[in-house]
Amino acid sequence: MLAYIVRRLIAIPFLLLGVASVSFVLSQMTKGDPLAALVPERMMSNPEIVNAVKAQWGLDQPLPVRYVTYIGNLLQGDLGTSFTTRRPVSTDIAERLPATLELVIAAMIIGTALGLTLGLLSARFRGSATDGISRIFALIGSSLPIFWSGLILLYIFSVRFSIVPGTGRLPPRVTPPPDVTGFYTIDALLAGDLSLFGQALAHLALPAFVLGWAVTGIITRIVRSSLIEGLSQDYARTARAKGAPERTVLIGHALPNAMIPLLTILGFTFAYLITGAVLTEAIFAWPGIGSYAVRAAASLDYPAIGGVTIVGSVAFLLANLLTDIAYAWANPRIKVH
């Protein structure tokens, strides 16, 4: 397993090179003229800018040189300039990344907590109404289009009953807390501003739930089936023979064993979360990289969408690596080696 992780670690730079190459190919395909992918149309008439960009990205050079320049720029963190915001894509992304991370992490927490709870309930009361309701709730979450459930829940909880505030990270005209982590909830706490924390949390709650609900299905399913399998294992019988009540067998014995398969799917879950985050942000006007990507895609702003794609891939690969490491850590049969 350790060897596997090392192999994965070695593979990551190569995979990133592959990702960058695909992105390069896509950028070259844009509207036939690669320059169009780098210079906003409005600036095309300005020869100074055009020449500067040409030189920076080596557009007057042959294709192989352009490729090397492109990769070199990426390595320096230069993702090009967005057509729409006219700012470096890396700056845009850096500014918006915390919002997305805050949403995704909150959703991950909600999804895992909900999935574990529902999985435990349905394994404990297998075949009962509780089991059925838990599974249906989880299944619907992963089958609904997230942009639809977001919309409907926003209508119900915000428009109809005003239980949660509307879209965005904070009410309009409220100053965000001083930037430490970029997570408004945590920064508000660090600033000691409880009312601001409350507002940030209230804004976060619904989008995070919508996104978390979407992954609840996968988690519930894996937790339930691992627990039920665990309850029929020999070690569960041993625990019962020791005098453990069924609840202890479930939580003390089957659950720790279910953590291993759970960890292996968290990486997969992360892919779901990124997909969902893009759409959730679009619905909730959440100022993260997802809504940025959606706006970029709608206006065919290739540098922006390409930049988000590369950043997303890096996050994705890192999440998978973390999953592998967590898996090795959780499984004592691997730890000794």
Next chain:
Amino acid sequence: MTAPLLDIRDLRISFQARDGSWADALCGIDLSLEPGKVLGIVGESGSGKSIAMMAFLQLLPRGTRVQGSAKFKGQELIGMPASRIQRIRGKAIGCIFQDPLSAFNPVKTLGQQVVEAIRLHDRSISKRAALKEAERLFELVAIPQPERRVRQYPHEFSGGMRQRAMIAMALANKPDLLIADEPTTALDVTVQAQILDLLGDLRAELGIGMVLITHDLGVVAGIADEIAVMYGGSVVERGPTDPIFYETSHPYTAGLIGAVPTLDGTGALKQIEGTPPSIFSRPDGCAFHPRCGRAGDACRVQTPRLEPHGGTACACHFPLTTLREPVPS
């Protein structure tokens, strides 16, 4: 005469088949065990020997029908509510299972698992004290370096050491009865002998009553006070150990003894022809008759009852009468 430690009367267990019909896995058996004695239950897989014990501990899967009576120190276990049987399981009755690798939880240290066994029955013992007790138990079952071993996971133990740890865990709350289900089957032959010696020593030292379940008569020969031979869900022969071996009445028992390799090399290894019946297709009459060389017409229609015959009780229409010479061991 002291009250029996375990007294099983007409215990009957049925499983439901996929088509909804019920099949008897255990067709009403009687067994009893005095305190401090060792009862060996011998039979092939499917004979019902393990599920008899699992049944009164209520460890069988839901949907199993259990009828009859099983009294432990006078308390009826069949139908006892879960909350009460939980206080007996692991406290007054300890269990040892066949494959100690799968029987231990792979993601917890052995120390944690023994500590759990102790603290499930006495919350007042601190985790630290329980771990000390676990180390003492490991020492009792001759696991070297117990203070290091309690921190290890099951896969870090050898098969024999794991079984010792299993025994230590079963002894954690000083049980009156130890049920060992095929405790040596998964082990190498030399390790088997060590584990049996250990069980014998523990019995002598602690005076624990034991039920030793095995498919191998040789395993119980040296340790059991009484032996019950099971076939097709019934006890076919029952008696003190010596008569079972030397005044064998049931052809099946005789077949099993034939299947025991004798140390002196006389008597070639013999195998019983055929395979034991599945519980869903058990023959009428005596369940053993299709494989029995002595079977007559009565065997095909009438189920024989357990009746005294020679030194044992035997359920056979045509019991053997030959006496064997004791083989010096």
Next chain:
Amino acid sequence: MAMTSPDTAGFSPRRRFEGTRDIWRRLPITAKIGALMLLFWILTVLTVSFWPLADPLAMVGRRLQPPSTANWLGTDALGRDVFARTMYGAVWSIPIAVVVVACAVLIGSTLGALAGFFGGWSDSIIMRLVDVTVSFPPILLAMAVAAVLGPGLANASIAMVIVWWPIYARLMRAQVLEKRENEHVEAAVAGGAGSLRVLGVHILPLCWAPTLINATMDFGQVVLLAASLSFIGLGATPPSPEWGSMISEGATKFYSWWIAFGPGMAILSVVLATSFLGDGLRDVFDRRSA
């Protein structure tokens, strides 16, 4: 959905394929419901133009009317009947998903089979390509491709095939690697059968079950992703009644929840149907191979 079985399955040492009827009989009830729901949508695609529905593109009533007996799911911002549009939406969403899954299966399985069977450098190249493709979060790759190619359903479909083929390449490669160890395959090789013949006649017929199960499950996911791309504005373009773009229209008319309701339920029904059916098929095939 009737899936044809390759007759060549008879060459295998395993039991002969039991036939669609036998599989149907052994499917759990949820899977049967799923299959019927899919059948409903397929029939809708084929016959919806004969239904007594309002014209999905015409203004039939007042704008933004809530559901009523005349307009079961209300009317949208242009006064079009949402129920009719939802039903006609199937004509866009279902065939696209069929095409995308078919192309992904075809391309992925072919490459995967070649990689698994021939090994060596073809294996390396194909599988590295797979590795790189799956390093992208699916929606971002689809968005990037669609953004480069420009909006439109055809381009969105190409983007989705690019996202999906690696799954089938991996599946098929693993299957081929496993099945080529079969004795009858080795016998065929020893008997001098050509490589492509061994692959096509002796190996592939054994490998289709996992692909079929996965394709069933993915069908719903493709419908979902196609709708997502349309929702973002990279798929179907107005005024076509595609489910995703209908929801996107609903998103701008916040108080008229019914505009988005119909297409959302339609997508839900397809996704649920395919996961029910896929689960059921997996149970049937797993039990058979166990």
